Amino acid sequence: MTDAIPASPPLALVIFDCDGVLIDSEPISLATLTRGLNGIGLAIDLDAVRERFAGTSMTSIMERVAREDGVIAPDGFVERVKAETLDAFEAELTAMAGIAEALGLLHLPFCVASSSDPVRLRRSLGLTGLLPLFEDRVFSSAQVARGKPFPDLFLFAAERMGVAPERCLVIEDSVPGVQAARAAGMRVVGFTGGGHWGHDRTGRDLLAAGAATVFSAHAELGRILAAG
The missing domain is CATH 1.10.150.240 (Putative phosphatase; domain 2)
Known part of the structure; x- marks a missing residue:
């Protein structure tokens, strides 16, 4: 595992998956x-x-x-x-530990791009108190032709946010999500802090799919971004 994210233009947007990244769903x-x-x-x-x-x-x-x-x-x-x-x-349902604090410290614009349908997505964020932090920056696979592992959703989110794909960093917890981010030409790191990971937080499958690194606590997000 390496903390290095491939050299590229400065980051201008962080795109979060929702389930397993923002919420422990x-x-x-x-x-x-x-x-x-x-x-x-x-x-x-x-x-x-x-x-x-x-x-x-x-x-x-x-x-x-x-x-x-x-x-x-x-x-x-x-x-x-x-x-x-x-x-x-x-x-x-609960929010992932430390995510609200991590979002509050972000110095970059951020949004969420999820495979969940719009009703579940907004309800999940609302139940966990995270929806006000994203406002209208919430994007669902229902808004595009193809879901993950295809790049459509991430490209749609980047376009709506007005940021070029190469200046985006995606935070993902699944292999299809990592593959989608890579196919979109974006940098991607894996998150293994969700309850579904059990005792193995190495994220080997995420790294094999192309994640630059993995992390298991949102307190590490600042370090991840600094490496980008």
Whole structure:
């Protein structure tokens, strides 16, 4: 692991993924998704769901399940999983430790670009008290043609923020997210502070996908930015 971010023009924008980076939602949402997939006949455990689907949209997940597993979701399945996830969020969701303080110290513009649908995204940020920190700088994969690992969402966010891709730094916790950032021509670092990482915070798969480094506490964000 190295702390060096490849030399390039000065950073002008930090783009945060949401789930697993800003909010500790992945243990909740992945568990809900696993139960739902089991209920429609897909024999899969939580670890496999995390490995295959973390960081991707429900649309992409169900397309893969149909293509790779031959399981077609019944009508209303996606909406039911989304509703159950939001219900669980109401009771359990928390912001990632130290993120509000880290955002308050940022000397660069920042935004969020997430695979979550707009309703879940804004609700999640609202429940954790983070939404006022982002205001209208909240972008969802529902606003683009293709979700992660394609670059569309990050390029859309950069365009809306008026910043060239090469001057953006993306903070991601998933392999599709890292791949999307790299495909967009952006610098990217991996975050491994979420509860879904368990005891292994090395982020080997994020580094293998192209993250310049990984970090597991938002208190380190200043150091990460200084390296860029």
